[in-house]
Amino acid sequence: MPLEMGKVRLVGAGPGTVDLMTVRALRAVETAQALLYDALVADEILALAPAGCVRIQTGKRAGKTSMKQETINRLMLRLARRGLNVVRLKGGDPSVFGRSGEERAFLEAHGVEVDVVPGVTAASAAAAQFAFPLSHRGEARRIAFATARVQDGSVVEGGWSGLADAETTLILYMARDAARAAAARLMAEGRAPGTPALAVENAGREDARILSTTLSMLGEDVENAAFSGPVLLVVGEVASQARAAYAPSLRAASARS
Structure with a gap:
């Protein structure tokens, strides 16, 4: 049978x-x-x-x-x-x-x-853990989830022009090695260099770390942080609200000043 x-x-x-x-x-x-x-x-x-x-x-x-x-x-x-x-x-x-x-x-x-x-996605976990919203009245009317694949130093997916909107919170998954190229592409599409940005390693876990920076410095700061775990990038005005209340913070911008 x-x-x-x-x-x-x-x-x-x-x-x-x-x-x-x-x-x-x-x-x-x-x-x-x-x-x-x-x-x-x-x-x-x-x-x-x-x-x-x-x-x-x-x-x-x-x-x-x-x-x-x-x-x-x-x-x-x-x-x-x-x-x-x-x-x-x-x-x-x-x-x-x-x-x-x-x-x-x-x-x-x-x-x-x-x-x-279904399960809790990394973006939601990072927002809850570090006290920032993904959407926010007057700042972020849209949320975009994307990945960034790099070939020969450039991001290869299309659609980047739609991610440059100032009222969009952009979440980039699996982006540790693509931070520099992604930031360059976003700025080339018109996203302001001073846009707040975050890199969150191991979002939702006890060993999570957060790096607070700007779009123009995102690539350099992520490379200097030498992350070894999965990294989520957040680009948008809501990133300025993040707090490192529950995990170690990598204050790259502060360290340079």
Whole structure:
């Protein structure tokens, strides 16, 4: 008798701490029979999985060797065909640069039922942790989430002209190595060099660090900070409200004066 097809849940682990996971995400991990997790998922979250759970690290960390997306897709399908309850565990929210659309489309095309469980994304975690809003009346009417990929020293994605608007809070994910090129492109598109900017490392975690600077100095300051963890860049007037109340602050601008 053939096995009943298992189900796959694409689960957002949030920014890294258990207490910022949703209840639904917590229950999904606690009942998983197979867990495919990204490199940035914290050990305390992985420890929630039951003892008999199959655990497979898929990598998916910027700049590091990781499992190819096609391989991950095939692995989820193979585990589901074995009748297992599969959890694909991703940092942040699976629908924010988490390839949830690709994975859902592949699995559903092969007859696998898919659930998406949202999570707290890094931008929301950084804003809460360092006391600044993402939108603000009179300053920020729009929020734009983007990534910045660099080739030969220049950012390659289009659409940068729309990100130069002074009333837009721009959030750049996976941007540690692209800070200089992204800042240069934004200024070339007309964003003011003095626009407040932040770089947040390990947003939402106890070891988070924040760097407060301006757009013109963003690239240099990020390079000098020598961040090793995932970095989120925030560009916009709301960045001037940030406070380093809960974690070490890198006051690059103050140090220069």
